[in-house]
Amino acid sequence: MYRDGARKSIWQEEIKRFPSESALGQLFDVAIVGGGITGISTAIKLQESGKRCIILEASNIGFGTTGGTTAHLNDFFDTTYSQAISDFGLENAKLFAGAGQEAISIIENNIRKYGIDCDFMRKKGYLFALDDKQQKELADIVDGAYKVGHEMLYTHEIPFPIPFKEAVMIPNQAQFHPVKYIRALCEAFQNAGGVIHEQCLCESHDEQKGFVQLNTTKGTVQAMHVVYATHIPPGISILHTMNAPYRSYAMAFSMKGEPQEKELGYDLCDPYRYYRFQEVDGQQLLIAGGEDHKTGHEEDTGECFSRLENYVREHFDVETVHYSWSSQYYEPSDGFPYIGKLPSSSGRIYVSTGFRGNGMILGTLTSQILNDLIVSGSSKYEHLFSPSRIKPVAGFTDFVKENAVVVFDFVKDKLFREKITSLAKINEGEAKVVTYEGESFALYKEKGGTVHLVKSTCPHALCEVRWNSAELSWDCPCHGSRFNVNGKVLTGPTVKDLQRIDPEEGSEI
Numbered sequence: 001m002y003r004d005g006a007r008k009s010i011w012q013e014e015i016k017r018f019p020s021e022s023a024l025g026q027l028f029d030v031a032i033v034g035g036g037i038t039g040i041s042t043a044i045k046l047q048e049s050g051k052r053c054i055i056l057e058a059s060n061i062g063f064g065t066t067g068g069t070t071a072h073l074n075d076f077f078d079t080t081y082s083q084a085i086s087d088f089g090l091e092n093a094k095l096f097a098g099a100g101q102e103a104i105s106i107i108e109n110n111i112r113k114y115g116i117d118c119d120f121m122r123k124k125g126y127l128f129a130l131d132d133k134q135q136k137e138l139a140d141i142v143d144g145a146y147k148v149g150h151e152m153l154y155t156h157e158i159p160f161p162i163p164f165k166e167a168v169m170i171p172n173q174a175q176f177h178p179v180k181y182i183r184a185l186c187e188a189f190q191n192a193g194g195v196i197h198e199q200c201l202c203e204s205h206d207e208q209k210g211f212v213q214l215n216t217t218k219g220t221v222q223a224m225h226v227v228y229a230t231h232i233p234p235g236i237s238i239l240h241t242m243n244a245p246y247r248s249y250a251m252a253f254s255m256k257g258e259p260q261e262k263e264l265g266y267d268l269c270d271p272y273r274y275y276r277f278q279e280v281d282g283q284q285l286l287i288a289g290g291e292d293h294k295t296g297h298e299e300d301t302g303e304c305f306s307r308l309e310n311y312v313r314e315h316f317d318v319e320t321v322h323y324s325w326s327s328q329y330y331e332p333s334d335g336f337p338y339i340g341k342l343p344s345s346s347g348r349i350y351v352s353t354g355f356r357g358n359g360m361i362l363g364t365l366t367s368q369i370l371n372d373l374i375v376s377g378s379s380k381y382e383h384l385f386s387p388s389r390i391k392p393v394a395g396f397t398d399f400v401k402e403n404a405v406v407v408f409d410f411v412k413d414k415l416f417r418e419k420i421t422s423l424a425k426i427n428e429g430e431a432k433v434v435t436y437e438g439e440s441f442a443l444y445k446e447k448g449g450t451v452h453l454v455k456s457t458c459p460h461a462l463c464e465v466r467w468n469s470a471e472l473s474w475d476c477p478c479h480g481s482r483f484n485v486n487g488k489v490l491t492g493p494t495v496k497d498l499q500r501i502d503p504e505e506g507s508e509i
């Protein structure tokens with residue numbers, strides 16, 4: 001398995017393994033946990049700065065969201081500049097506005113420096129309103145962009161066959177192949193003396209005097225500084241109250257005719273749909289994404305693909321669906337990412353999360369911010385993105401809303417489970433959570449009849465998992481931990497598998 005789901009993403013063919021013989025038991029300057037774009041970009045930057053670094057990855061490089069992204073490189077964000085101005089003030093919004101081009105420049109510099117072939121291309125972005133409500137939102141977005149000095153130009157045409165009311169063109173955006181990019185960065189990192197350990201799950205850390213000890217499935221690692229590039233660090237963390245996990249869906253289609261212009265596009269629906277093109281084996285594929293929902297909150301995740309496909313077929317001249325996959329991102333409670341020191345740590349542990357749908361940019365920017373913090377002790381983004389910042393009042397509404405959902409789910413789920421009494425009612429290809437002799441189990445029956453049975457309580461915070469039919473996984477609606485049908489961890493923050501049950505014997509294995 002190369003990524004955290006049963007479906008193959010468009011990028012996955014390019015994932016390469018990085019076997020390592022190096023010993024763990026040494027003192028490193030920085031241990032980076034997580035082998036996605038955030039961890040790898042940060043590791044190479046720190047290694048370039050003369051720090052001796054190790055990357056610890058639970059599965060393989062590109063296993064997480066970086067292997068399931070769509071890799072638009074934007075300098076406008078899911079948090080609009082109008083929202084940023086009203087919640088954080090004009091000066092902070094201007095600082096935020098510079099982050100996009102800074103991150104794209106970091107990527108371009110890495111590509112030049114290491115001669116990386118990753119299909120990087122500058123593109124135009126088109127934001128388009130489909131109805132009156134969206135037209136008003138677009139006007140607000142343009143107004144905010146104008147105030148922070150960001151270029152958005154009204155246009156009468158968009159290069160997508162979708163009827164629209166109003167649209168803007170945003171110059172100087174970009175796209176690339178995320179896995180080709182991180183794979184080459186890993187090679188450069190190793191050439192510069194960096195160490196990579198795959199299949200190395202970091203379970204916990206102990207802060208010691210002068211260093212941090214990481215406890216991993218391969219043994220202990222000691223480092224002067226630790227960077228968690230894992231979305232949320234393993235275990236129970238304050239960051240759970242500040243971030244909510246969401247799923248988004250993507251599909252890649254071949255078209256009957258060759259598209260004339262292959263730019264980036266976004267409507268303003270809630271959730272919004274996003275479009276770009278990618279060449280695979282000489283063929284241009286349209287990648288469309290959308291249908292986002294909170295993890296564990298969609299009854300039938302397969303329906304998300306049907307809705308997306310139907311919409312695309314309605315507007316584009318589709319030939320074939322080549323890929324369909326989904327992946328996970330994190331919504332911060334106040335619209336800005338959390339990049340910096342882990343709250344309540346002694347100052348040697350760093351986190352980077354809450355990227356919304358802009359993690360290619362914010363994960364890349366993390367490399368500069370954490371390099372500046374670790375090497376020179378300060379960063380211009382330090383206060384803006386501080387994980388310890390006091391949230392503005394506007395963000396508080398979302399914060400309460402997300403937490404309220406978590407509590408509600410837990411209660412609702414228990415009642416729901418009581419109604420399910422029999423293991424016998426399950427058909428092939430189906431999954432259910434059932435109660436049996438007072439305990440609750442998550443059950444999946446493969447085509448052919450093999451049954452996979454696990455205890456349905458997520459070991460992280462004891463919430464009940466829910467079935468994700470699109471990726472054949474058990475997803476926790478509380479904090480986004482995910483497990484395969486045998487209970488093995490796919491996505492943290494849990495570091496423990498679901499307890500597996502042998503359905504024949506009734507005994508735990």
Ligand SMILES: Cc1cc2nc3c(=O)[nH]c(=O)nc-3n(C[C@H](O)[C@H](O)[C@H](O)COP(=O)(O)OP(=O)(O)OC[C@H]3O[C@@H](n4cnc5c(N)ncnc54)[C@H](O)[C@@H]3O)c2cc1C
Nearest residue numbers: 034036037038058064065066069070071072202358359360
């Ligand atoms: C469908 C979709 C489309 C998107 N499109 C865009 C886009 O167009 N543009 C954009 O900017 N952003 C986009 N995003 C967001 C972006 O892809 C992510 O924010 C970004 O990939 C996150 O990268 P990361 O390195 O932080 O995390 P990941 O890529 O998830 O990497 C984290 C890694 O940490 C490992 N790990 C976790 N826990 C542990 C542990 N305890 N020990 C060791 N290893 C561990 C995991 O196995 C994983 O490999 C999209 C997101 C989704 C879901």
